[in-house]
Amino acid sequence: MASRAILQRRKGISVISSARWMSSWWSNVEPASKDPILGVTEAFLADPSPNKVNVGVGAYRDDNGKPQVLECVREAERRIAGNMNMEYLPMGGSVKMVEETLKLAYGENSDYLKDKRIAAVQALSGTGACRLFADFQKRFKPESQIYIPVPTWANHHNIWRDAQVPQRTFHYYLPETRGLDFASLMDDIKNAPNGSFFLLHACAHNPTGVDPSEEQWREISHQFKVKGHFAFFDMAYQGFASGDPERDAKAIRIFLEDGHLIGCAQSYAKNMGLYGQRMGCLSVVCEDEKQAVAVKSQLQQLARPMYSNPPVHGALIVSTILGDPELKNLWLKEVKMMADRIIGMRTALRENLEKLGSPLSWEHITNQIGMFCYSGMTPEQVDRLTNEFHIYMTRNGRISMAGVTTGNVGYLANAIHEVTKSG
Ligand code: LMR
Numbered sequence: 545m546a547s548r549a550i551l552q553r554r555k556g557i558s559v560i561s562s563a564r565w566m567s568s569w570w571s572n573v574e575p576a577s578k579d580p581i582l583g584v585t586e587a588f589l590a591d592p593s594p595n596k597v598n599v600g601v602g603a604y605r606d607d608n609g610k611p612q613v614l615e616c617v618r619e620a621e622r623r624i625a626g627n628m629n630m631e632y633l634p635m636g637g638s639v640k641m642v643e644e645t646l647k648l649a650y651g652e653n654s655d656y657l658k659d660k661r662i663a664a665v666q667a668l669s670g671t672g673a674c675r676l677f678a679d680f681q682k683r684f685k686p687e688s689q690i691y692i693p694v695p696t697w698a699n700h701h702n703i704w705r706d707a708q709v710p711q712r713t714f715h716y717y718l719p720e721t722r723g724l725d726f727a728s729l730m731d732d733i734k735n736a737p738n739g740s741f742f743l744l745h746a747c748a749h750n751p752t753g754v755d756p757s758e759e760q761w762r763e764i765s766h767q768f769k770v771k772g773h774f775a776f777f778d779m780a781y782q783g784f785a786s787g788d789p790e791r792d793a794k795a796i797r798i799f800l801e802d803g804h805l806i807g808c809a810q811s812y813a814k815n816m817g818l819y820g821q822r823m824g825c826l827s828v829v830c831e832d833e834k835q836a837v838a839v840k841s842q843l844q845q846l847a848r849p850m851y852s853n854p855p856v857h858g859a860l861i862v863s864t865i866l867g868d869p870e871l872k873n874l875w876l877k878e879v880k881m882m883a884d885r886i887i888g889m890r891t892a893l894r895e896n897l898e899k900l901g902s903p904l905s906w907e908h909i910t911n912q913i914g915m916f917c918y919s920g921m922t923p924e925q926v927d928r929l930t931n932e933f934h935i936y937m938t939r940n941g942r943i944s945m946a947g948v949t950t951g952n953v954g955y956l957a958n959a960i961h962e963v964t965k966s967g
Contacts, residue, residue: 579698580698580938580939580940581600581601581602581698581699581938582601584598584600584601584936584937584938585598585600585601585936587930587936588600588936591934591936593934595933595934595955596934596935596936597933597934597935597936597947597952597955597956598936598944598947599935599936599937599943599944599945599947599948599956600936600937600938600944600947601944601947602750602814602915602916602944602946603813603814603819603944603946603947604814604817604882604886604915604946605946605947605949606885606949607885607949607950607951608949608951609947609949609951609952611817612817612882613817614816614817614875614878615874615878616816616865616871616872616874616875616878617816617817617818617861617865619871619874620860620861620864620865620871621861623864624857624860624861624864628856628857628860630856631856632852632853632856633666633853633854633855633856633859634844634853635665635844635845635847635848635852635853636664636665636666636840636843636844636847637665637666637667637825637853637854637859638666638856638859638860638862638863640859640863640867641666641823641825641859641860641862641863641866642664642665642666642825644862644863644866644867645664645810645812645825645862645866646662646664646825646827647866648782648789648793648810648866649779649782649793649796649808649810649825649827650662650793650796650797650800650827651793651797654800656800656829659832659833660833660836661829661830661831661832661833661835661836662827662828662829662830662836663827663828663830663835663836663837663838663839663840663843664825664826664827664828664840665825665826665840665843665844665847665854666823666824666825666854666859667809667824667825667826667854668822668824668851668854668855669811669812669813669821669822669823669824670778670779670780670809670810670811670813670824671699671703671811671824672822672824672826672854673778673808673809673810673811673824673825673826674700674703674778674809674826675703675706675707676826676843676846676847677776677807677809677826677828678690678703678704678706678707678709679707679846680828680839680842680843680846681707681709681741682707682708682709683842683846684842685741688709688740688741689709689710689711689712689740689741690704690709690710690711690712690741690742690743690776691711691712691713691714691732691736691740691741691742691743692704692711692712692713692714692743693713693714693715693716693717693729693743693744693745693749694713694714694715694716694717695716695717695751695752695940696716696743696745696750696751697745697750697751697778697780698938700743700778704743709741712736712740714728714729714732714733714736714742715728715729715731715732716729716749716752716754717752717754717918719920722754722908722911722912722918722920723754723908723911724754724755724756724760726756726760729764730763730764730767733764733767733768733771733773734767734771736771736773738771738772738773739771739772739773739774740771740773740774741773741774741776742768742773742774742775742776743776743778744764744775744776744777744778744795745777745778745779745780746777746778746779746781746782746792746793746795746796746808747779747781747782747784747785747786747792747793747794747795747913747914748780748781748784748785748792748913748914748915748916749914750780750781750914750915750916751916751918751938751940751942752912752916752918753912753913753914753915753916753917753918754912754913754918755785755795755913755914756795758794758798761794761795761798761799762798765798765799765801765802765804766802768799768802768804769802769803769804774804774805774806774807775799775804775806775807776806776807776808776809777795777796777799777806777807777808777809778808778809779792779793779796779808779809779810779811780809780810780811780813780814781814781815781914781915782810782815783814783815783876783879783880783882783883784814784815784879784882784883784886784914784915785883785913785914786883786913787879787880787883787884787887788876788879788880789815789876789879796808800829804829805828805829805830805831806828806829807826807827807828807829808825808826808827808828809824809825809826810824810825810826810827811823811824812824812858812862814915815879815882816861816862816865816875818858818861818862821855821857821858821861822854822855822858823855823858823859823861823862826843828843882946886914886915886945886946886948889945889948889949889950889953890909890910890912890917890945891910892948892950892953893906893909893917893943893945893948893953893956893957894906894907894909894910896953896954896956896957896958897909897957897960897961900957900958900961901961902960902961902964902965903965904964908920915944915945915946916942916943916944916945917942917943917945918940918941918942919941919942919943919960920941921941921960921963921964922941923939923940923941925941925963925964926938926939926941927939928962928963929959929960929963932959932962932963933955933959933962935956935959
């Protein structure tokens with residue numbers, strides 16, 4: 545038996561060593577680099593300047609620069625108030641919300657819906673839907689990779705990285721024309737190994753605001769068919785490209801007409817202004833109902849250890865709005881109103897720059913669509929905008945047109961002119 549002194553020594557030693565271990569638990573952790581989009585908002589909030597302008601994050605603002613809660617959302621909240629309990633939703637989320645959401649993507653009278661061939665679950669907005677799909681891809685196609693457009697929303701890279709799906713890229717944007725690099729895009733589709741996974745932006749491409757035309761989508765879909773590729777659509781901006789959610793679903797409908805079994809991430813952050821409610825949906829079109837039941841059960845199983853089940857309040861808002869023809873109409877009007885205000889700001893920004901005598905062409909501001917303008921400004925020019933004019937945007941030159949207002953468009957144009965006039 546060990547003596548008391550020995551025991552104490554042992555105790556002492558273990559106290560010292562555990563203290564040493566405890567103090568070094570996280571000594572290997574370095575501060576994470578700032579998020580290229582949300583980090584811009586942090587810097588904006590920290591700036592005391594009264595002139596500051598935030599055209600960084602893609603979040604809609606009204607013409608006074610204030611976040612807007614849609615009238616249809618306010619009305620849905622009035623109807624819900626006092627009538628809801630706080631019970632858990634099922635793992636797959638609100639069945640009613642998912643049903644209504646699928647109609648938006650696949651069409652009110654879609655045969656895929658009638659035949660119950662779509663596996664779908666409520667997701668934590670578009671990010672959550674993409675992540676769930678990436679995890680699903682990893683689990684059931686472990687050898688597969690994902691082809692991602694260049695450029696894309698920065699978080700796409702994080703999502704597939706954390707799901708441990710290897711990434712490849714494909715050409716999308718041509719800086720010289722500030723438009724689509726269609727020829728290279730088609731080459732990349734042709735050259736990818738048969739049966740590859742591709743991430744496509746369904747409409748209002750983020751960050752470029754450049755979408756393929758209907759004819760080009762048909763060619764893309766055809767080539768996907770030839771190669772047996774899988775198209776995963778991220779549709780974060782349905783309604784923001786044209787002002788009409790039905791029109792903005794065109795790419796998806798073309799792929800469906802061609803018989804593709806696609807996947808789709810939907811989000812209500814932008815088009816219903818439900819940013820913080822984290823409302824979205826992941827769907828996967830299957831061969832038949834039996835397969836859809838299996839796929840849905842696996843998606844739920846992926847969700848369970850991550851967050852168990854999704855939030856209920858936003859789901860009720862969405863299902864209340866889309867389930868009531870009057871509220872749905874109001875929503876459609878409000879989506880159009882937001883899209884139109886952005887289109888108006890594109891014209892105003894371009895006109896202001898031209899009036900200032902800018903030697904550069906700003907045609908792309910009005911040619912590009914959706915929430916963003918991919919201005920072509922360099923990171924150094926963006927840094928000057930921030931440091932000299934307190935204008936905050938991502939360093940890739942993306943301007944969130946949703947943050948441009950009649951009050952700040954002149955100031956913004958002037959600053960852009962100043963930093964770009966000498967080339
Ligand atoms: C954006 O691109 O600014 C938005 O989608 C917000 C985000 O989460 O990055």
